[in-house]
Amino acid sequence: MGPQAATTKGVATRELILDRAYAIACREGVEGLSIGALALATGMSKSGVFAHFGSREDLQLAVLDVGGQRFGEAVLIPALRKARGLARLRSIVAGWYDWVRDNHHGCLIMAAISEYDSRPGALQDRVVTLIHRWRSDTARAVQMTIDTGELRADTDALQLSFEIFGFALALHQDTRLFDPQQARAQADLAFDRLISTHLP
Amino acid sequence: MGPQAATTKGVATRELILDRAYAIACREGVEGLSIGALALATGMSKSGVFAHFGSREDLQLAVLDVGGQRFGEAVLIPALRKARGLARLRSIVAGWYDWVRDNHHGCLIMAAISEYDSRPGALQDRVVTLIHRWRSDTARAVQMTIDTGELRADTDALQLSFEIFGFALALHQDTRLFDPQQARAQADLAFDRLISTHLP
Numbered sequence: 001m002g003p004q005a006a007t008t009k010g011v012a013t014r015e016l017i018l019d020r021a022y023a024i025a026c027r028e029g030v031e032g033l034s035i036g037a038l039a040l041a042t043g044m045s046k047s048g049v050f051a052h053f054g055s056r057e058d059l060q061l062a063v064l065d066v067g068g069q070r071f072g073e074a075v076l077i078p079a080l081r082k083a084r085g086l087a088r089l090r091s092i093v094a095g096w097y098d099w100v101r102d103n104h105h106g107c108l109i110m111a112a113i114s115e116y117d118s119r120p121g122a123l124q125d126r127v128v129t130l131i132h133r134w135r136s137d138t139a140r141a142v143q144m145t146i147d148t149g150e151l152r153a154d155t156d157a158l159q160l161s162f163e164i165f166g167f168a169l170a171l172h173q174d175t176r177l178f179d180p181q182q183a184r185a186q187a188d189l190a191f192d193r194l195i196s197t198h199l200p
Numbered sequence: 201m202g203p204q205a206a207t208t209k210g211v212a213t214r215e216l217i218l219d220r221a222y223a224i225a226c227r228e229g230v231e232g233l234s235i236g237a238l239a240l241a242t243g244m245s246k247s248g249v250f251a252h253f254g255s256r257e258d259l260q261l262a263v264l265d266v267g268g269q270r271f272g273e274a275v276l277i278p279a280l281r282k283a284r285g286l287a288r289l290r291s292i293v294a295g296w297y298d299w300v301r302d303n304h305h306g307c308l309i310m311a312a313i314s315e316y317d318s319r320p321g322a323l324q325d326r327v328v329t330l331i332h333r334w335r336s337d338t339a340r341a342v343q344m345t346i347d348t349g350e351l352r353a354d355t356d357a358l359q360l361s362f363e364i365f366g367f368a369l370a371l372h373q374d375t376r377l378f379d380p381q382q383a384r385a386q387a388d389l390a391f392d393r394l395i396s397t398h399l400p
Contacts, residue, residue, distance in 0.1 A: 027318065114314040117376040118227065128377050163387040165373070166366030174362070175371060176317040177328050186362040197397050 006009040014052045017042055021059060022066045026108050030060050030123065031115050061126055068130040074099050076137060085148035086195070089141045093164060093191050097184060100172045110172060135161055151198045163194055214252045217242055221259060222266045230260050230323065247390050261326050266350050267308040268330040274299050274339060285348035287396070289341045293364060293391050297384060300372045310372060335361055351398045363394055 020041045025033055035056055039046045075098075079091035100107070109130055116124040139161040145151045151160075152165040167190040174183030220241045225233055235256055237397075239246045253259040275298075279291035300307065309330055316324040339361040345351045367390045374383030 063332055108298055111314050112228075113304065113373060114311050130375055131373070158388055159389055160371055162374070162383075163367070164388050166370035166390065167363070168366075168367075169369035169373065170362055170366035173313060173331070173365070177313065177331055183362075187370065190363050193397070197393070 010052070013044075016040055017044070017052055017059075018062055018066050019050060021063045022070070022108065025060075025063050025067075025102070030063060030108065030112050033060055033063065035059070037162045047124050052168055055106060056121060060123055063129060064109065064112060064123070067112075068133070071099060071109065071134070074102075079141070084144045086145050086150040089145045092138065092141050093168075097171060098167050100168060100175055101184065107172065135165065138164055149200060151195070152200050155198045160194065160198070164191065167194075204277065210252070211225055213244075217249060217252055217259075218262055219305075221263045222270070224261050225267075226303070229315050230263060230308065230312050233260055233263065235259070257322060260323055264309065264312060264323070264326045264330060267312075268333070271307075271309065271334070273301060274302075279341070284344045284348040286345050289345045292338065292341050293368075296368050297371060298366060300375055300382065301380060307372065313378050335365065338364055349400060351395070352400050355398045360394065360398070362371070364391065367391055367394075 007060060008156050021033055021038055024037060026040065033056065035049050035053075038044075038059070039049050044050065048126065050060075053062065066144050075092060075095035078095055082088040082091045091137050109127065112123075112127045116127050139157045142155070142157040142160045142164075146153060146157060167187045170190075171176070171183050171187040174180070174186070217238060221233055221238055224237060224241065233256065235246050235249050235253075238244075238259070239249050242249065251258075253262065275292060275295035278295055279288050280360070282288040282291045301305050301315070305330050309327065311330065312323075312327045339357045342351070342357040342360045342364075346357060347354060367387045370390075371383050371387040374386070
């Protein structure tokens with residue numbers, strides 16, 4: 001087996017480990033990850049798992065990135081195929097709300113906020129980076145909708161993205177604790193009203 | 201020492217234990233509570249702590265109730281001194297936002313949602329009950345504001361309470377991850393706009 005094949009196999013193994021690690025972290029939290037549990041889940045030795053991740057923290061950081069990537073693939077990428085402006089913004093919000101529904105047993109990154117908010121370090125920094133990036137993406141989609149003239153020129157894109165985050169967070173909470181369908185209807189209505197009060 | 205004195209001392213000891221347990225749970229989560237750690241924190245024996253709580257779960261349930269009680273004392277009780285209607289609703293929201301600021305290193309109940317959302321049982325049920333009660337209190341305050349004629353008669357009290365929860369959740373998240381002052385300004389603006397779009 002030449003080096004290229006070894007490398008390809010290495011990448012595939014790393015992806016397999018990350019896939020299992022992501023599934024575990026969705027249930028148990030990123031703090032619930034251990035090299036030992038992953039070795040069991042993948043049928044590898046602990047040293048085999050270690051060979052792909054220098055430390056438990058490196059593994060945890062990689063899993064947070066997987067969470068961000070899967071969210072982006074589910075929510076942002078489809079929206080980018082829509083025209084800039086209200087169509088794209090609506091697609092982002094609908095995709096996000098769908099994500100909350102489909103991941104209601106645990107959104108890894110939402111849970112990670114609670115896990116790391118009082119533990120400064122590389123993991124907290126990564127959570128902040130991921131949430132900040134998504135907030136910026138949302139604000140940019142709002143700004144484009146102002147630029148296309150579909151929202152009033154004096155609309156505050158950061159303010160709207162704050163409020164949209166709030167609706168998604170309330171939906172996330174209610175979906176887990178109360179009636180998911182009622183929560184979705186309320187979140188849809190909240191977003192529609194927000195848009196309707198900022199029309200030109 | 202007669203039985204009355206013993207009972208009074210028993211109540212005081214129980215309250216001392218709960219006070220320490222609450223402080224630990226704010227930092228470590230309700231799942232971070234153990235009879236052993238509490239014995240250390242109170243200078244009591246494990247069996248002494250056990251005598252006041254039949255089990256670790258009873259202790260955890262009592263700590264969740266302490267969380268609900270302290271939130272109520274900080275937010276709801278002061279608001280009940282205001283006149284029914286917009287003054288009381290504004291007081292609830294301002295007190296809630298202040299609570300988020302003052303407890304930004306960890307609101308025990310907010311964290312407990314993440315801890316128990318995928319673990320059915322008595323602790324999850326208690327979290328749902330506490331959040332549901334607060335949602336109902338908020339909706340009732342909105343309904344009174346409709347009844348006083350300060351909000352439009354066709355206002356949906358449950359919808360408004362959903363949106364207010366969203367703003368508080370976004371504030372909670374941003375206070376921990378980003379700039380607390382900017383988050384507060386955005387949360388205030390969100391609530392003011394929500395009210396302004398429902399005026400008669």
